[in-house]
Amino acid sequence: EAGVTQSPTHLIKTRGQQATLRCSPISGHTSVYWYQQALGLGLQFLLWYDEGEERNRGNFPPRFSGRQFPNYSSELNVNALELEDSALYLCASSPLWGGETQYFGPGTRLLVL
């Protein structure tokens, strides 16, 4: 069984640009979660999608947005990039609606210069 995949593995942008990160969940999983992990710190919850709908949103500004496609893959968009957006962005998928094990992807490391 293939795990959660993310692309790209690394992304370098400059301030003010936009970044698009992609995630493919494990086959059969309908929930996709996005987290931001700054260097050496914890997992900050960004967004949760299930069945194409945004179910919950963390305490991040509106320039962080995303969507989930009919095949359950997901995209995270970050507009007007700021230096402090530099972090590892982790995607996770889960087979059920909330409250179950999340399986993480390898992450996309975003560097904003």
Place this chain on the structure above:
Amino acid sequence: GENVEQHPSTLSVQEGDSAVIKCTYSDSASNYFPWYKQELGKRPQLIIDIRSNVGEKKDQRIAVTLNKTAKHFSLHITETQPEDSAVYFCAAPEPSNNNDMRFGAGTRLTVKP
């Protein structure tokens, strides 16, 4: 909403000693408590989980205990080895919010050879 607190933030033990990490949660309706291990540069991976209908679960050198009355659960690692060095995260669902998982801030465990 659910508030998950994790202690300690850092833990250093000698190889062969035991390590204990504790998490407290606030929502008494929470019913699923996973623990994740994140090695340096890698994704978080589930190492053990427990549901609210049991008080303890063990898998070789790792165990998790749950005290529903006190609303805390703990990860126990016995006979620690250098490869146990990693960041460990606990999590608990927020039943009032579609069971969205809430992660603790993480514990950086260092096992000295």
